[in-house]
Amino acid sequence: MIDPINHYTPRWLGMAVAFGVAALIMIYLSYSLPRLLPGDFVISMYSSSQVTLTSEQETELRDYYMEDPGFFKYALRLAHLDWGYSYAFLMPVSALFFSALPWTLLLLGTAHIVSMFIGFVSGVEVAWRRGSRLEKGMVSTMTVLEGIPEISTGVVLLVLFALHLEWFPASGATTAYAELSFCAKLIDIGHHLALPLLTLILAYFPGNFLLARNSMVMVIKKPYIVTAKAKGLPGRRIRYAHAARNALLPLVTRFGLRLAFIITGALVVERIFSYPGLGTLLFNAIKARDLPLIQSVVLVSSLMVLAIILCLEIIYRIIDPRVAYEH
Amino acid sequence: MNIRFKKGLFRDRWFTAGFFLAVFFVALTLFGPVLSPFDPWDMSFEPISPPTADHILGVNDGGQDIFSELLYAIRNTVVFGMISGLVALGLGVLIGLVAGWSGGLIDIILMRVSDVFLAVPVIMVLILIAALFRPAPLFLALILAGFMWPTISKTIRAQILSTREAPHIRAAQQMGGSSWYIIHRHLMPEIFPLYLVGFAAKCRMAVFMEASLAFLGLFDPSRKSLGMMISYAIKYYYLDIWWNWLLPPIACLSLLIMTVTFLAISLEKVLDPRLKDTLKESTV
Numbered sequence: 001m002i003d004p005i006n007h008y009t010p011r012w013l014g015m016a017v018a019f020g021v022a023a024l025i026m027i028y029l030s031y032s033l034p035r036l037l038p039g040d041f042v043i044s045m046y047s048s049s050q051v052t053l054t055s056e057q058e059t060e061l062r063d064y065y066m067e068d069p070g071f072f073k074y075a076l077r078l079a080h081l082d083w084g085y086s087y088a089f090l091m092p093v094s095a096l097f098f099s100a101l102p103w104t105l106l107l108l109g110t111a112h113i114v115s116m117f118i119g120f121v122s123g124v125e126v127a128w129r130r131g132s133r134l135e136k137g138m139v140s141t142m143t144v145l146e147g148i149p150e151i152s153t154g155v156v157l158l159v160l161f162a163l164h165l166e167w168f169p170a171s172g173a174t175t176a177y178a179e180l181s182f183c184a185k186l187i188d189i190g191h192h193l194a195l196p197l198l199t200l201i202l203a204y205f206p207g208n209f210l211l212a213r214n215s216m217v218m219v220i221k222k223p224y225i226v227t228a229k230a231k232g233l234p235g236r237r238i239r240y241a242h243a244a245r246n247a248l249l250p251l252v253t254r255f256g257l258r259l260a261f262i263i264t265g266a267l268v269v270e271r272i273f274s275y276p277g278l279g280t281l282l283f284n285a286i287k288a289r290d291l292p293l294i295q296s297v298v299l300v301s302s303l304m305v306l307a308i309i310l311c312l313e314i315i316y317r318i319i320d321p322r323v324a325y326e327h
Numbered sequence: 328m329n330i331r332f333k334k335g336l337f338r339d340r341w342f343t344a345g346f347f348l349a350v351f352f353v354a355l356t357l358f359g360p361v362l363s364p365f366d367p368w369d370m371s372f373e374p375i376s377p378p379t380a381d382h383i384l385g386v387n388d389g390g391q392d393i394f395s396e397l398l399y400a401i402r403n404t405v406v407f408g409m410i411s412g413l414v415a416l417g418l419g420v421l422i423g424l425v426a427g428w429s430g431g432l433i434d435i436i437l438m439r440v441s442d443v444f445l446a447v448p449v450i451m452v453l454i455l456i457a458a459l460f461r462p463a464p465l466f467l468a469l470i471l472a473g474f475m476w477p478t479i480s481k482t483i484r485a486q487i488l489s490t491r492e493a494p495h496i497r498a499a500q501q502m503g504g505s506s507w508y509i510i511h512r513h514l515m516p517e518i519f520p521l522y523l524v525g526f527a528a529k530c531r532m533a534v535f536m537e538a539s540l541a542f543l544g545l546f547d548p549s550r551k552s553l554g555m556m557i558s559y560a561i562k563y564y565y566l567d568i569w570w571n572w573l574l575p576p577i578a579c580l581s582l583l584i585m586t587v588t589f590l591a592i593s594l595e596k597v598l599d600p601r602l603k604d605t606l607k608e609s610t611v
Contacts, residue, residue, distance in 0.1 A: 018442035025447060033459055143341060143592060147585030149535055151542055151554065152577045155561060159573070163564050210592070260532060264450045264539045271543060272561075283543055286458050294458050302451045309446060 019310050023303055030299040031074045034291055083296040088288035093296045096281060104277035107193065108266055111200035119205050120251065123212025124244050127220065128235070139213065142206040150265040154199040154272040161195060162273075168195050171274035196273040203265050211254055216247040245319065252316050259305065336597050345589030352405055352583060359402040363395035367551055375563070378571050385571045388563060397575055399551040404537050404583060407468050411533035414472035416526045419479025424510060426480065427487025438484070441477035449474035450536065457545040464537075464546060471533055479525035486518050520598045527594055531587035538580055553580045 053061070077083070083093040126135045162170035169175070169192050180188060219225065220243055228238045270279030278301055285293035336342045355362070364381070365372075370390040378385045384393040426437040452474065453467060490496060491514075499509050540546060541554030548555070553576045560573040 014439060014442065018439060019446050021443045022446035025443065026451070029452065030455065033455060036460075143589065144585065146592070147588035148581045149538060149584050151538055151557060152581045155557060155573065155577055158561075159564055159569060260449055261535060263448055264536060267450070268539050268542055282454070286454070286544065289458075291459070294455065298451045298455045302448045305448045305451075306446055 015310070015313055019306050023306050026299055026302045026306075027075055027078065028071065030295050031071055034295060078299070083300070084292035086285075086290055086293045088285065088290040088293065093293050096293065097278070097297060097300060100276060100278045100281045103275060104266070104270070104279065107196055107200065107270070107275060107277060108262075110193070111197055111204060114197075115201045115204035115208055116251065118201075119208025120212045120244075120248065123209045124216050124239055124247060126209075127213045127216035127247075128239055130217065135213075139210070142209045145202065146206040146210065148202075150199055150203045150268050151272070153202050154196070154269050157195050157199055158272055168192075172276065192275075196269050196275050199269050199272070200265065203269075204262070207258060208251060211250050212247055215250045216243060219243045219246045249316070249320050252312055252319065255309075255312055259309065263301075263305065336593070339593045339597055341589045342593035342597070345586050345593065348582060348586040349590065352401065352586060355398060356402045356405040359398040363392075363398040365392040365395045367391055367395040367399045368549065375566065375568065377568065384575055385568065387559070387572060393556075393572055393575070396551050396556060397553075397579065400553045400556055400576065401579055401583070403464070403550060403552050404534055404580075407464055407537040408530045408534040408587070410465065411468040411472045411475070412526050412530035414469060415475040415529045415533075416479060416522060418472065418476035419525055420483055420515075420522065421480075422476060423480035423483025424487060424514065427484035428491065428506065428510060428514070434484070438481070441480055444474055445477045447474060450539075453536065453540060454543075454545065457540060461547065464550065467540070468533065468537075471536055472529075475529050475532060479521075479529070482521055482525065483518060486521060487514060490514060490517060520594070524591065524594045524598060527587055527591035531584065531591050534583055534587060538584075553583075 081094045083097070085091075086093050086096055089096055122138070126138050129135050158170060162168045172192055174185070174192060175188050225238060225243055228242050233242075266277075267279035267282065269275070270277045271283045274280060278297060282294065282297045284290075285297060337346075364383075368391065372382065372386045372390045372392060374386060374388050374390045376382070376386045382392050382394065384397065387393050387396065422437055422441070426434045449471060453471060456462060456470060457467060496509060496513055499513060504512075537552070538554040541550075541552035542558050544555070544558065546552060546555065556576040557573065557580070560569070560576065564573070
């Protein structure tokens with residue numbers, strides 16, 4: 001069966017166009033939606049403050065805030081990292097964004113690498129032992145774990161280990177004002193990272209495990225695995241050198257589909273543990289109704305997500321050369 | 328596509344568990360207002376009191392009965408998930424059918440559009456809209472549905488592409504059956520199991536999103552919701568009332584997401600022909 005779309009256009013071109021349009025849509029939404037808001041920005045900002053404005057100042061401020069730069073200029077400013085000024089934190093938005101970004105990358109990156117690795121290895125090992133009690137037990141446990149959202153695991157871990165037993169700190173990423181040596185500082189960061197990291201790993205691991213196990217179960221039935229067994233190759237070599245590479249593919253392809261869960265979960269986990277990443281920044285911005293900050297965090301993190309999916313598409317091509325030769 | 332899928336489904340214990348949990352939650356949703364002993368917005372009780380015979384789960388900081396709150400919260404979450412899932416399913420089926428059946432340029436355009444929708448991170452759009460306009464929950468459910476349809480339409484389109492070559496469809500065409508006749512008499516009923524898979528998966532996502540948005544405080548604060556109950560209750564952890572105030576919404580939310588997860592996983596397993604013998608060997 002020839003798939004008409006792949007038949008007419010090369011796949012990479014279609015993907016690139018789709019991502020370009022998605023990026024444009026996000027930029028346009030963040031440009032146009034705030035302009036649809038009813039009410040007057042200057043009144044809502046200064047009516048609750050102690051400042052009394054003269055009518056002259058008021059018109060000046062209104063001119064400043066109501067100025068419409070036009071979509072093209074807006075996109076240009078975005079590229080120059082000129083994202084406006086946060087009302088609640090009284091700092092440039094880009095400074096706030098880049099101070100929060102490393103913590104999010106640390107938390108999410110570590111959680112992903114760890115859960116991907118242990119999920120993949122345990123999925124492959126369990127699939128190799130089809131029908132054993134270990135397999136049945138693991139699959140059942142993981143199916144149940146897959147049904148427990150980050151809100152629940154996070155809150156339970158927080159109450160149990162941080163608030164009740166007091167083994168781990170309940171909030172933040174470092175101990176404030178502590179003058180520590182380099183090594184002690186690393187340990188401190190790890191200590192703060194432990195609970196949010198564990199929550200995210202518990203959320204991502206079951207999905208990775210089930211996917212790896214299901215695809216591995218199908219791969220080991222293929223004739224080339226029978227051949228490898230008939231040659232008398234050791235089991236570990238068949239599993240990892242022959243089968244696992246193909247079993248890895250669904251983990252990469254399904255990543256994009258699971259992304260909605262991943263971002264939402266990360267926001268919630270950062271909020272639960274008050275981890276000073278983008279999620280907490282966004283939460284504080286929402287609480288303070290700080291529109292420029294909300295707008296920029298939402299937009300820039302969406303653009304980053306788009307870039308990540310596009311990179312995955314390229315990685316997918318490298319680990320599965322068959323894609324490039326299809327049709 | 329397996330026509331006698333019902334038999335296979337109830338043989339899977341995950342489906343059975345998910346099915347009965349789903350019946351339980353739908354019953355709570357339908358009869359929630361009748362079952363709840365008090366008005367959940369009534370603030371006239373003694374704040375932060377432990378459970379008594381009248382207030383099974385005690386009273387929260389605002390003087391509201393927690394059990395009644397819980398029933399209304401479940402109702403809101405389930406309704407949000409169902410509406411969002413149903414609308415996404417409707418859109419996905421419609422677009423998948425049109426793309427798969429008509430083919431050619433229409434197919435290409437529709438599939439490119441769904442690629443764009445797949446790439447947009449929907450939670451960010453929801454946060455932006457919720458933070459700026461504070462819209463009604465129904466509106467957010469519809470927007471979420473507007474971004475969730477592409478996965479459904481892609482599976483449906485792929486299935487239609489292979490079914491339209493089947494002998495009985497060819498025969499119907501030869502006998503002069505119109506496109507509409509073939510679509511609604513043959514194609515739509517034949518791909519019915521795919522509707523269930525798509526609906527369960529999308530409900531799962533919608534429930535998860537609703538709880539998270541509510542937890543982040545993006546809904547109207549007077550709307551009862553599991554996520555919001557958790558975020559209020561966790562502020563009072565030091566009062567040692569977590570087991571009657573914090574635990575019930577956490578348990579309900581986990582059970583609710585487990586329900587849809589079990590249904591989604593087992594439906595996919597039973598109905599995906601490639602996984603069929605996996606099922607026979609491992610889970611029966």
